[in-house]
Amino acid sequence: MNSAIPTCENPNPLRGDGVLSSHEGDKGRKKDGQLKSPSSSHLAYGILDIPPWYLCIFLGIQHFLTALGGLVAVPLILAKGLCLQHDPLTQSYLISTIFFVSGICTLLQVFLGIRLPILQGGTFAFLGPSLAMLSLPTWTCPTWTLNASQVNTSSPEFTEEWQKRIRELQGAVMVASCVQMLVGFSGLIGFLMRFIGPLTIAPTISLVALPLFDSAGDDAGIHWGIAATTIFLIVLFSQYLKNIAVPVPVYGREKKCHTSKFHLFQVFPVLLGLCISWLLCFVLTITEALPSAPTAYGYLARTDTKGNVLSQAPWFRFPYPGQWGLPTISLAGVFGIIAGVISSMVESIGDYYACARLVGAPPPPKHAINRGIGIEGLGCLLAGAWGTGNGTTSYSENVGALGITKYVDLNSSRNLFIFGFSIFCGLAIPNWVNKNPERLHTGITQLDQVIQVLLTTGMFVGGFLGFLLDNTIPGSLEERGLLAWNQVQEESEETTKALEVYGLPWGIGTRFCTSSCAQYLPFWPREGAVGVSQLSLWPWDSSGERPPSATDTRM
Numbered sequence: 001m002n003s004a005i006p007t008c009e010n011p012n013p014l015r016g017d018g019v020l021s022s023h024e025g026d027k028g029r030k031k032d033g034q035l036k037s038p039s040s041s042h043l044a045y046g047i048l049d050i051p052p053w054y055l056c057i058f059l060g061i062q063h064f065l066t067a068l069g070g071l072v073a074v075p076l077i078l079a080k081g082l083c084l085q086h087d088p089l090t091q092s093y094l095i096s097t098i099f100f101v102s103g104i105c106t107l108l109q110v111f112l113g114i115r116l117p118i119l120q121g122g123t124f125a126f127l128g129p130s131l132a133m134l135s136l137p138t139w140t141c142p143t144w145t146l147n148a149s150q151v152n153t154s155s156p157e158f159t160e161e162w163q164k165r166i167r168e169l170q171g172a173v174m175v176a177s178c179v180q181m182l183v184g185f186s187g188l189i190g191f192l193m194r195f196i197g198p199l200t201i202a203p204t205i206s207l208v209a210l211p212l213f214d215s216a217g218d219d220a221g222i223h224w225g226i227a228a229t230t231i232f233l234i235v236l237f238s239q240y241l242k243n244i245a246v247p248v249p250v251y252g253r254e255k256k257c258h259t260s261k262f263h264l265f266q267v268f269p270v271l272l273g274l275c276i277s278w279l280l281c282f283v284l285t286i287t288e289a290l291p292s293a294p295t296a297y298g299y300l301a302r303t304d305t306k307g308n309v310l311s312q313a314p315w316f317r318f319p320y321p322g323q324w325g326l327p328t329i330s331l332a333g334v335f336g337i338i339a340g341v342i343s344s345m346v347e348s349i350g351d352y353y354a355c356a357r358l359v360g361a362p363p364p365p366k367h368a369i370n371r372g373i374g375i376e377g378l379g380c381l382l383a384g385a386w387g388t389g390n391g392t393t394s395y396s397e398n399v400g401a402l403g404i405t406k407y408v409d410l411n412s413s414r415n416l417f418i419f420g421f422s423i424f425c426g427l428a429i430p431n432w433v434n435k436n437p438e439r440l441h442t443g444i445t446q447l448d449q450v451i452q453v454l455l456t457t458g459m460f461v462g463g464f465l466g467f468l469l470d471n472t473i474p475g476s477l478e479e480r481g482l483l484a485w486n487q488v489q490e491e492s493e494e495t496t497k498a499l500e501v502y503g504l505p506w507g508i509g510t511r512f513c514t515s516s517c518a519q520y521l522p523f524w525p526r527e528g529a530v531g532v533s534q535l536s537l538w539p540w541d542s543s544g545e546r547p548p549s550a551t552d553t554r555m
Helices: 038-042 053-081 088-111 124-134 156-185 188-192 198-220 224-240 269-286 307-312 331-358 366-386 397-405 413-435 445-455 458-472 482-490 496-502
Strands: 246-251 257-262
Touching: 053 088, 053 124, 053 269, 088 307, 088 366, 124 156, 124 198, 124 331, 124 445, 124 458, 156 188, 156 331, 156 366, 188 366, 198 331, 198 413, 198 458, 224 269, 331 366, 331 445, 331 458, 413 445, 413 458, 445 458
Parallel strands: none
Antiparallel strands: 246 257
């Protein structure tokens, strides 16, 4: 939590009115008989705190803007494979659909899933296999769709051309999501995690985003000046100005207005950065400082480039399941998306542990992880039914990667070899297969498609090799990072706070619906488990590093 210094009539720190307050003596204090995790002292609000409603609105807008780039990027990256690069109106329909479904999936995850503050949204883990499937000869876009002058976006021929592709994606996502629900709700994910360590997770998550750098560079290259300004502002606010408190007026409980110090830059770095950048683009647009010719460099940085889409698109549009027609299924698409599902589950588990530590919560117990993965599978099923062309996953990939991979001893030549070899092959093999697809022909069309989709999906190649090598090359549990990883999982017991954070809403499973049969469900909360001291829950010291006593079972 951050310090707030009331300056007027009320000298006491306020809670519930927007003032972020704490005392130095509160750091590490006991709550419910347990010590808070080290990172919780840096939070403005804890996992069980409720910010005031007006602050929640702005925080929600910031989360929306933070997710905006990723959510919008998914349909835009898929647009070319769907033959929609010259149809911005349909692209806007896909964007609105993915936003709508992401909202539903986030609510499901927060209320019934892992119950941590993790936003659900479109996943880059599905983009690799989706683009690989759409690059197959069967789904290659006709040449006339590549020429804007030959595309009539309202013609039935063009509509069927892109809709049959997204229906194929829908079917693959829906079938693969059933696998994810089975793995989550059955508790199978706990068994699989015995063999999946950081050396499998690290290359898998790394290779989710690495192949997309071209797209990121292309988007930033629309106007590098604006892109650099936005990045600079976000870094400035979030890193350099985060400890500067700004005086703000506060209407307190005593019905009097006073001022207090608020860490504005730390709470709203993305919101401020994007708003300032947009205002800059708006000024440059109305002053005609940005070029007005569509082919000129920097034209797409103007704020009026999508004016025709705004005029054509309806003010209110409610997407619905099956809006693009009945989904279709192919073996190659299903296998490819299942590879994406596996990657999504692996990174989500890392996200759960990392997010729990960052918000000062106990590590998630097994039933919460099972429920979270199962709900993510349900979210993918809804995304497929609505026709986003994608699935859903937790939106904290980079944090999850950092939180998990630092268990690993990278001074070990064994681990360096596995990590480096997996990353290298995850980049090299898909590149070769894309350039030489004819070398993989077996004579069986469906098998050829499955092989091509899997081998052109970098995260599958890297993750599979990491899994294979890590489980076959000799190495101790400590060296592989499995000792610390398994101990964190084993010590995720039900404490008082854990039940409060990860239990089902309205007391389900603890006060209501406490049937003895339900207690055997892998995703059902269990009351009365042996508590564990909060000191033993986190294998990190206050600096964020794991202490050297790796063999201590209590950590």
